[in-house]
Amino acid sequence: MQINVKIKRYNPEADARPYWAEYKLEARGSDRVLDVINHLKWEVDGTLAFRRSCAHGICGSDAMLINGVNRLACKVLVKDLGERITIEPIRGLPVLKDLIVDMEPFFDSYKAVLPFFINDDPPPPGERYQSAEDRAVFDETTKCILCAACTTSCPVFWTNGRYLGPAAIVNAHRFIFDSRDQGAAERLGVLNQANGLWRCRTAYNCTEACPRDIPITRAIEEVKRALLWRGA
Amino acid sequence: MYRGREGQWAFVLHRMSGVALALFLLLHVIDISLVMWGPDGPFNAFLAFYHQWPFRVGLIVVIAGVVYHALNGLRIIMMDFTEWGVRYQAALWYGVLGLTTLIGIPVLWKIVPEILGIA
């Protein structure tokens, strides 16, 4: 079918400000949006810039604002969008070129919550034991692929870039609720600060946007309660 | 415009109504405190100022806002303290909207004509 694709483009070496470019092309309903922009890049305009790698929703490269919602370009099909497709870079991070944004602030926030396993006891010769129930508590938040779809869909983050954002909280949750980990107090301490957890206004955009179906707001609320009830 | 769903609009409305309420509250305390200067003082002048059209409409919005804000505030509290509050947040929001209308209509039925000076 004939589709109409509008892409917000910006070339820092040529354009003073971003502008909308429109393309008409043939596509199949079963095409991914990634296929569509690949086609544009390969056949129509080689200068179009975006990130991609795995093409099936596992690497987190290609989060974009597609028809008003954050999604992975490789995980949404043309037939679910209709004939008019609008693509913009995700919001709240500096745009570097076309659909490519600066991910460094995002990763800085991620790193701020100490997103690594902390346990200073000498490990046993085999594995540390953990019951299946204890493992299940943080199962959902281990699925994060750091695509930033959540953080850049958050209305608080759009205007307040200092907010750590849902992705950082999700990754903190993954460790705070891991029974083997000993760093919960420090992570909660970080999240307790002005631009941490308490900036979340439960807008749920993050949960709707997450391509991994992580119940993000639920996780955030769990961390809020953990902070509230921790015996400090 | 980001095509967010219930949660996003719940938040936007909550914040807008909250800010409106807070600003109204500041003004309201000021005007009421003007009674200290007596019946011939600035109070009635202020009241007259208030009785201009934009303020009358504004007051109605604020009253509608307080109902929404209060009910959605309760929704937020439920989400913060219970698992099911999060699970049913969208349904709860429709509940908030429904109740806001339900409470709002009779209230406005009574107040609007009074505020607008029709009654």
Add this chain to the structure above:
Amino acid sequence: MARAAAPRTFSDAKATYQTNSELAWWVFMRVSGFLLVFLTFGHLWANNMAFNAGEIDFDYVASRLAQPSVKVYDSFLLLFALLHGVNGLRYSIEDYIQRPQRRVAAKVALFTVAGIVFVLGVMALWTFSFTEMGDAVRALEP
């Protein structure tokens, strides 16, 4: 983009955080919000439902403020609503004003206004006596 130095290590993290104030305010917003449901609705009922809002005038307000029960009730309302509302406005300032100096300035302005309003409100409720002070105040009028 202006960002606070982010902790990357355990010791950085320990050094970064000191206060529980955001948590405390978060709790306060919920507690005060819950109380405000009753306080505001009661207030609205008394002044808008049980009374014709269009007819509010000096005598009505003055007579209400003369009652001790109203003084107590409105004091609670004033305290909670003001703290709740001002903290809510602070949230908006944190979110919408990104330049650090402007943010500080906006907060200072907000807290000053709120402080003045609070004093005015308390005075109106407690230092003002319709019979005694009223005449005195009115005598000051030119």
Add this chain to the structure above:
Amino acid sequence: MNRAHKFDVIVVGAGGAGLMAARYAAQHPGVSVAVISKLYPTRSHTGAAQGGVGAALGNVSEDHPEWHAFDTIKGGDYLTDQDVAERFAVEVIEAVYELEHMGLPFNRTPEGKIAQRKFGGHTREFGKSAVERACYAADRTGHMILQTLYQQSIKDRVNFFNEFHVLDMIMEGGACHGVVAYELATGDIHTFHAKATIIATGGNGRMFRVTSNAHALTGDLMSIAYRRGLPIEDPEFYQFHPTGLYKLGVLLTEGARGEGAILRNGDGERFMERYAPTIKDLAPRDMVSRAMYLEIREGRGAGPDKDYIHLDLTHIDAHVIETRLPDITEFSRIYLGVDPIKELVPIQPTAHYAMGGIPTTIDTQVISDGQNTIVPGLYAAGEVACASIHGANRLGTNSLGDLIVFGRRAGIEAAKFAASEGFTELPAGVQDRTRELIDGVRKGKRKERVSHLRRELQDTMQDYASVFRTEEFLSQQVEILRDLQERYECVGVEDEGHKFNTELLEAIELGFLLDNAEQLVHAALNRQESRGAHSREDFKERDDATWLKHTLVYKDGDGVRIDYKPVTLGKYEPKPRTY
């Protein structure tokens, strides 16, 4: 930013192998380490691996490393170097425990130990019955490994150069002194001077049309090493997984057929009955892929173009599908709009894994010939390397094991080497080749479109050099590749900018892919037998007398030169591979 960097150890690639290497190199006191990756580390394709990592922990039932080693050797159709396989089977156990100590959230047994499950080709007592050896974290094992290692590297404060594309290795006097990389964000060229360089850049599946591999898997370093005169070992052994989603290649796990799914051709016939009358759809990967390919070529494919096969799950209980195969259910629903519970899923063999690669010793040192001559300062691990543990055919779950065992070894060995050596002077004009490469494309004639050449490469590789090979087709493909190489000289790019010029890099990557294809096709044409994943219609039998040896392919002017390396045998005598 400074464009000349100096580190004791440089790791190229931030997948499982690269991150593991960086971690262990950094633990050597006083050794500075940097990781260079063309993607953000968490975008690496290790994250796509689902099944698990095989290690004989014996948490569910009795298991021993010897059994694992045997399975690996037999799975590799005896082309596996047996000393490597034996060491691997022991070390992978330690490596899995180490991952657990780094916090990797494995699934758990009822007692709280790491959970394990069965996987194709993994057996007890040398082939008696299937054994639970695959340690897994749901169907996201690769994701968890990648995340866990990246998390640890944040803790260890590893230096990362993300979105830096390595385009050349600095070779001087037969030794490696670092790499040259192109910074995507700025278009600047950086020199990375190192005492030891570890290559961990993953696979090259993008030379085929239908692949489970990411867009980024273009075999860059296999080509760069090749251009720099190093050999590539066993490139003809390329694994095709039978069940990839039609056209997309997205992998549907073998577990589907384990649960009873059936393959059907365009006529609805259960054709595997003809190829493997006894085990039918559960025949080995290479056999099934071959059968599917034949059906399609003989006009019995399904669909309007008769170019795919159906995977039929409709007779399986809906609950089983939803609970045990949630991922493939999601994939086929999203990408094909096909609900496997009610409809047939269109599938196709999908290019999956390169068994061959840059040849190394058991200690991951890169070697330059059949006599194991070591290239000082150069190491390789992961899919890009060939130690050779996978031989002619990799067993499921052994790749993740490979990453952690050999990634770790590479880190330790490289750091040891770096600690004992000084920096040497860099040769003059280290960036010259890189500039030439970039300018060649930038100033190219633009008579050919990169995307069209790449499409032709992928189509022809799929048709003539994939599952199913004959001298006729391979020779034809040699010609086609020569033609494509010629036309590649005439490509160019529209984007003249310097910032995020992804078009430029796609063009360069195509050049790398062409080299990879050349290695594969020549080696495949040369090897006149069928072994593991390499199956020649015109030489159907395995021929141990002549061909029990590794291929080494060298670049030789415009052509290739082929040499051999003996297979390290051991306890296990080559036997016919039956299950």
